[in-house]
Amino acid sequence: MAQILIVDDDKHIRNLISKYLGGExxxxxxxxxxxxxxxxxEKNDYSLVVVDIMMPEMDGYELTKKIRKHYQLPILMLTAKSQIQDKExxxxxxxxxxxxxxxxxxxxLFRIKALLRRYHQVAEMTIKIHSVVINKAAYEVNINGSTILLPLKExxxxxxxxxxxxxxxxxxxxxQHVWGSQYDGSDRTVDVHIKRLRERFTKIxxxxxxxxxxxxxxxLEVKK
Incomplete structure (x- = not known):
């Protein structure tokens, strides 16, 4: 069952959304x-977050930035603003x-279902190792909010x-898996690529x- 977090300073809106989604x-x-x-x-695993923009203490923009830095989950933003610059x-x-x-x-509800479906498809191509996220859908590695683009074979x-x-x-x-069964070069190619990966990631x-x-x-050994 997907668990959703509703973030809004308006208790009426929170209760309205919660009751409706709970019924679904x-x-x-x-x-x-x-x-x-x-x-x-920090306490619970969520599948999606619904975030209002205009909130005291920390607005939705700042919250979105912090969520993106530490979590890989869909964010749906709610706002009374409709100007294009706010959406941007x-x-x-x-x-x-x-x-x-x-x-x-x-x-x-339709938008939440679409986001969960999209993220589920991406998750099937994503490997998470603590703070490291290896995303095959985008061919990128994300570490603590920083994106690293590697050469294809690496x-x-x-x-x-x-x-x-x-x-x-x-x-x-x-x-066989990375270069293919038709590859007829030296197996030293593996060693060279391993060396490059170590040089890239050991420092970060x-x-x-x-x-x-x-x-x-x-x-590849995962830290316990």
Whole structure:
């Protein structure tokens, strides 16, 4: 069951949305401001967050920025503002969709379903290792909000190692999966790409490491 967090300083709106979504089979919790929302996100796993822009203490823009820095989940922004620059600000900070008040609860439901479906499809191509997110849909690596773009073969090698985390893979397995069975070059290519991956990631994260298993191949070990 998807769990949704409603963040709005208007208690009436929170209760209205919560009751409606609860009737549609969702588990719903509430937060009255951005600070409460961040506390909730630390305590529970949520599938989606509905965020109002105009709130005291921490507005929806700032909350969206903080959510994007630490979590990979869809954000639907609610606002009374309809100007294009406000929408532009929301999308630039990482919101996934935008709904202007007043709105129909049915439209809110349709948008939530679409976002959850889209994120589910992406999640199937995403590997999360603590603060590291390897996204094959976008061919990018995200670490604590920072995006790293790798050359194609480096990314595919990292993704395959991560999808088989803590499992030793031979050079032959890596070549066949990443370069293909028709590859007729040297298996030293694997060593070169492994070296580049180590150089890139050793300095910026200790969530995982790529170890050499002498005479066999390599393993991506996840920090416990």
């Amino acid at each position: 089979g969702y588990s719903v919790k509430q937060a009255g401001n951005g600070i409460e929302a961040l506390e909730e996100l 600000t929301g999308f630039s900070l990482g919101t996934d969709d935008y709904l202007v008040k007043p709105f129909e609860l049915k439209e809110l 990314f595919e090698l990292l993704y395959y190692l991560a999808s088989n985390a803590n499992r030793v893979l031979s050079r032959e397995q890596l070549i 994260t200790d969530d995982f490491s790529i170890k050499t298993i002498r005479g066999v191949g390599y393993v």
